[in-house]
Amino acid sequence: MVILTMDKTFILDGKTIPFEEGETIMEAASAAGVYIPHLCHHPEFKPHGSCKLCTVSIGGRLGASCTNKAAAGMVVESETEALNADRRALTQMLFVEGNHICPSCEKSGNCQLQAVAYHLDMLTPHFTHFYPARDIDASHPDVLLERNRCILCELCVRASRDVDGKNVFGIGGRGIKSRLIVNSASGRLADTNLSVTDRAVEVCPTGAILRKRHGFTVPIGRRLYDHHDIAEVPVAGMKEPRSS
C-alpha cells in the first residue's frame, strides 16, 4: 500500500512522521511533537547512544532512536508495553546503580531521570541497591559535583568539550567502575577553568552538577515536572514541532 506516499516519511506507532535527510528517528519524532523517552540524548549535542532508553523497534529490530537515521517507509514502534517495560527496568537500574535519594536532592522536580521514571510509572527501583561509595567534589566556589547522582550520560563531557571548549569532564574506568572524572592535575573541579555559566553546568539532566546557592530558589511543588509529564515539557534547545 505504502510506497507512493512514502517519500520522506516513516511510520511511528501508526502515525506518519515526516523527516529531513540525515535526521535520526528521535529528531524527526520530536520535530513532529512525538516524545520518545531518552536521557543521554540532547538536541544540541552529538548522539551518544548509551542509555538505551530511546530504544524502538525498527521493522522488528531493536535500535536506539537517537542514533538510527530515519528512512523512508520504515515502520517504527515505540509506545509498546514491552518497550516501556524494558525502559522501566533500565531506569530502575540507573536508580540502584547510584545513590538517588530524591527527598534530599536539590534537583528533585527538575530532574530528567526522575521525570522519566514518573513517565514510566516506576513505583520502586525494584533491584537490589548498590549504594556505591562515590566522591563529592565541593571544591569549586560556584559549582557542586555530586557523583552519587551521575548517570554517565556524558552530556557535560560533550558540552564542555564541544561548546565551552574547555574539556573539563571525562569518563574514567570501565563497566561498573566507570566514573565521572575532572580533567585537572589534582582531579578537583576548583583547579579547572570551569565557570558557573558553562553549558556543561546547565546541561546535566540530574542533580550531579549543581549551581551552588540556587538549590531551592524554586520550591518543591512548583518545579518543571511536578505537575507535567516530561513528554509534555519541551526540553530547552529542542526544535519547535514542525507545523505541517
Next chain:
Amino acid sequence: MTEPKKLRVATCSLAGCFGCHMSLLDIDEKLFDLLKVVEFDRSPITDIKTCGPCDIGIVEGGVCNAENVHVLKEFRKNCKVLVAMGACAITGGIPALRNNVDLWDCFQEVYHYGIGLENGQIPNDPELPLPFDKVHPINEVVRIDYFLPGCPPSADAIWQFLTDLAAGREPKLDYEMLHYD
C-alpha cells in the same frame, strides 16, 4: 442490617520519621469514611504491640536494625497484602544517606562530637536492637505487594491508594500523586 466485614489493617514505622503516618492522619475527615471500611490492628494509632492476621499491612521506613527485620517479618507473616509506604521503605531514603559512612563514625558523630554534647556516651544497653552497617529498603528483606512512593506520599495519594485497595481495584496513582520527594 448486617455491616460488610471490615478490612483489617496494620501499620508500623521502621527506619522512618513517622512522616508517612502523619500524612495518613492528614486525610483528615476522610478518616471517618475510611473507618467505615477498615479497622486497625497493630499500629501507632491503636498502640497494639503485635500484629495479628490482617488483610493489609502498611510499612513505613526501611530496615536499619535487627528489630526492624523482626517486625517486618511479623507483618509479612500476618498480612495478606503488604505495602511499602514512602521513600524510606522503598529506597532506604534519608536514613540510607549513612550507608557510605562507617557505623562507628556515625555513632561518634552523633554521641560524642555532635554540637552541644558533653561527656557523650554511645548507648549500649542490651535491650537496644543491634544496628546494621547499612539501611535497606524492605523489599530486599521480604516480598512486597505494592509500593506507594513519596516523602511522604500526600494524603490524597494515600487516600486514593487505600480506597482503590479496599474496593478491590488495582491501585493507580495519577501523575500528580506520584512523587519521590
